[in-house]
Amino acid sequence: MSATPHRHHGRRRTHRILTAAAGLTTVGALVAALPASAGESGAQHEPGHGTPGTSQPGRYQDVQLLSFNDLHGNLEPPSGSSGRVTHQHEDGTTTTVDAGGVEYLATHLRQARKGNKYSITAAGGDMVGASPLLSGLFHDEPTIEALNKLDLDVTSVGNHEFDEGAKELARLQNGGCHPTDGCYVEGKEFQGADFPYLAANVLDEKTGKPILKPYWVWKKDGVKVGFIGVTLEDTPGVVTAEGVKGLTFKDEVETINKYAKELERQGVKSVVALIHEGGQPASTAYNYDCDSPGAGDGISGPIVDIAKNITPKVDALVTGHTHNAYVCTIDDPAGNPRMVTSASSFGRLYTDTTLTYDRRTGDIARTSVESANHVVTRDVAKAPDMTQLIDEWNTLAAPIGNRAIGYIAGDIGNSGTESPLGDLIADAQLAYGRELDPETDLALMNPGGIRAPLTYAAKGSEGDGVVTYAEAFTVQPFANTVNLQTYTGAQLIQVLKEQVSGSNAASPKILQISSGLTYTLDLTKSGADRVVTDSIKLNGAAIDPAATYRVAMNSFLAGGGDGFTTLGQGTDELVGADDLAALEQYLLATTSAGSPLAVPAADRITIVK
Template identity: 80%
Template structure:
């Protein structure tokens, strides 16, 4: 951004203009005839005085560009993960291919043109659960891409803790990986140019945030503070090792604390970056969730959070739920406040106009405007991002291009019970039987399945070929396959935990291996939604007193995702990582001439 001319420079320029205009017209008439300078805002043009001196107007529009949940998707995501739905005025919907950092960079750069007051922020999960091009290199490629995107600030998300706080600090500060070293000879990883904010993530020993709690953006006298938090329940959805030694505090309490602190420092315009989100009533990215009333079109955790965050905060950039919305939810004083989320994987970005009042130093809430925009693929690719992707793909190619199986059609990961969920559960059951022939069944958490498998070729691999890179995109967490013993009563309780306790409001339906069947009646409430006498294994009712050998990934075996009973198993055996189990299953059960077909996804009978 260009520096504002100093007053003495302006005075010299004024004298030159007056001399040149003498005998032609009055200075005022001359200036009135001149067009606004390139990139000049309307408020700046209106405040221009004879001689070209710009006196800042009282109100200054600040452009806030934001996105969330990129998850290292540098290349355009495939299948449904790379599409958004648009609803038109007549009610019909259209599906648009979207995403890819080459296109995201172009869209953001175009959006910034003509906006001298522009800041770019993100709502967490920039890394973690990433495709091979980033995940194989501990997400260094994504940090490099975000630096090139001119990201100014982001909150942490739960996935920033997949590899623990020490690794997160390395991504922030730089340095080569402690085990893998430097990936490019003679080149040290520089770290993030932008601050990661972790206001509610405390070191258990020091009781202080592990990273900066807030950051202030400044431009020509305009100051906007950013406070970053992740969801308080991060320990429930991240491995115990990833959050070891950390304490996660309440989101509202933390934001209110730092908003008050910022005010004491003279910063009255505040944006909260919150890695927690909601669920709009429509999946269309441009759905008007303020109709018929403020907040009526959105539900989920962010609603209560937004209603309780101090009015000192002027806007909320959110994430985590991978949904799209630009809503207003009333703050505790009853005033509407903007709450946004840009879906996931770089498919959207949000453009919010914050009108800054120079007299009060605060945002004029009534003038806030916000909308989501599609990262379409019909714009030129950003050359610097293309070069970055090429560099890291070259390093990853020897591993990523290896074929590990063949499929006859797309195997999606969507639905209460998904075809890919069943396939992965079957793969883990097969691996479990290798470890112990007495293994009875396998359970897989849906959140551990990051994307589906697509039949169409990517590059020159050939239709139906599943590469290691595609398998890595499906299961990037490197969880192990663990065996444990449970009673039949415990097994039924596990299934009930899908819809009770931590999962009561938003059920997490486990994917099940072949042979396990039951009925999930969503018309009922509580544990009754799992019809107990319908739970059967190979056609036989589950015996509450019998012992069953169950395969799960290590995250579930530790009681993750609210499945506390799965953390109480006995007779543990630890196997290979889950991606190895999937690869071995695909290799053993498919070939170019006999590809594997999508499972029917008929093991769970859902009543709605």
């Protein structure tokens, strides 16, 4: 199936620029004066289009910007809902399309580049981290090698680039074998990324300087486009404390505005910001038109305020983090529309944006910018070099990844306020916690730590219902430990309220809870009141604010991650093994081929709407 994208044009507005000869002229007038092939009709310029009969380039040059974000090491096609996108038809109906896989992504990008002499490929962060076993087992070296083969030109860092700390990120950039695992192939040293990672707002606490390059400039035949890369300022709130140790994360807008001025001083007036922060579109369809009549505010979330405040010197924003798909315009501080895009996640989409470069001014003619998200369909030929890369790493991973660790009776999903897979993981951590300390009362799991569903259908040589180590690794790839801490009942109640208040008020993070813990979430109310206090019970008994409770959770939550500051105030901490080992142990102990695990009911939280 080949899905037709919606191509989005920047809304027509008057945008004043200064030309050397004509003084103040509107871009609208300039575009109107272009030949038909260069206007807003969507027709492509010929690369280097100039005066007939000469080899001189014309004034206006189309620059192709291909972009994607949040790959998370998904080299093989992601499974289940993680490997599908929603297409919206003109009549409003929707269908889903299987998508993703770096073998297909490579083919699509290479086809898209054909005929485009001026083509740049950029990414919006989280290329690595939370990766499936094929990449994660090898500290994401396979993904960096794949991105090199994809001819990625530049990317921003994302929060997951810090999962293993700044030193490991530097190794991914610069190369060298892993400090403890060594080289994975005898005689072959990891070469690092051929492309620059940009980290303009990530500073070394001691020096006050960015830990990696803040910006990078693409140049070809006199055309110059600058890229500034930032991650979300709240990266410390979504990464383990160890991962961001010694680092300071600065405001996204202030940082981008600072370096846009620096680029201008260097004569670079065409600028793209790569921002690992995003928004929520009003529709989940990848081809939803944010700016269509009647759409209203087609996108919400942090990226809106960021986009509205970034200097007009920046011409387009490539974003990420929220794993959503959108192609929208958001007005800059001067009131002019500016393209803001995101290509979902896991390599399921890529964005194709045309930037019309004015050689006379060195700037982008904003009114002729157009963009569209395209599906990485699986109906094209696989890129042979990517197949070879995957096969080589799979050969190394197979002895570990193919091992059966459990059996399930059906798909165990990870979506919804309370998910079946969330229940399973919480129960596994409760069981493990009770091995460490029989007094363990309950377990909590953060939903963001559950990266994929467990699917029943067989994959490769495994049988239906078999859970392999590789599948479980994809679900929980962070190598967090299972920690035990003690809290008062009052603190436990506060933790549950922090799901929907404080930093989580606008975008709630509902903890997955172990068997025995129940409560009501009333969505008709606001803030902390959405958690009904007198409904919170453990094994049928109301939580006693004065009593103490022993709680199992991963080390990320134990450190107060995801806005759960109260969880960072526990006492009598006991650190156990990693959370994946706890899940494996639970499945091995409670399931078999003849007695697979039934899909959990996900009925511990009562939702009132």
